Amino acid sequence: MSDSDLMQLYSRRILALASDIPHLGKLDHATGSAHRRSPQCGSSVTAHVAMRDGRVAEFAQEVRACALGQASAGVLGRTALGRTRDEIARARDALQAMLKSDGPAPAPPFEELEALLPARDFPNRHASILLAWEALLGAIDASA
Secondary structure, eight states: OOHHHHHHHTOHHHHHHHTOOTTBSOOTTOSEEEEEEOTTTOOEEEEEEEEETTEEEEEEEEEEOOHHHHHHHHHHHHHOTTOBHHHHHHHHHHHHHHHHSSOOOOOTTSGGGGGGGGGGGOGGGHHHHHHHHHHHHHHHHHHO
């Protein structure tokens, strides 16, 4: 990987998202929790959720990931509250499509994920980017 590739991949926007992850920590009264780990890089995320009326009422996440995984978790932390499982799953699917093909960035309110577009060329990073989303979906499923 060249220096210019690294600079593009770890842009200021990605680093800003990675350094400001909302809802870090645990939820003592979670209705569901789930842990996901990427075997490729060792990144991991544990999500905790309290669901009310089919929506994320409370959310916390423990993130141990690379800057790309942290940036993705940062976007999730800003958008998860009030969302349904289907909304989170559609955003995850859109993120995955954006990374794997020429798909567009996810629609609002998840549009900040567009900052991760340079990772499209680095498929070995995709699992880390998707971890927080997979963990939250697992936590929602565990709360059912």
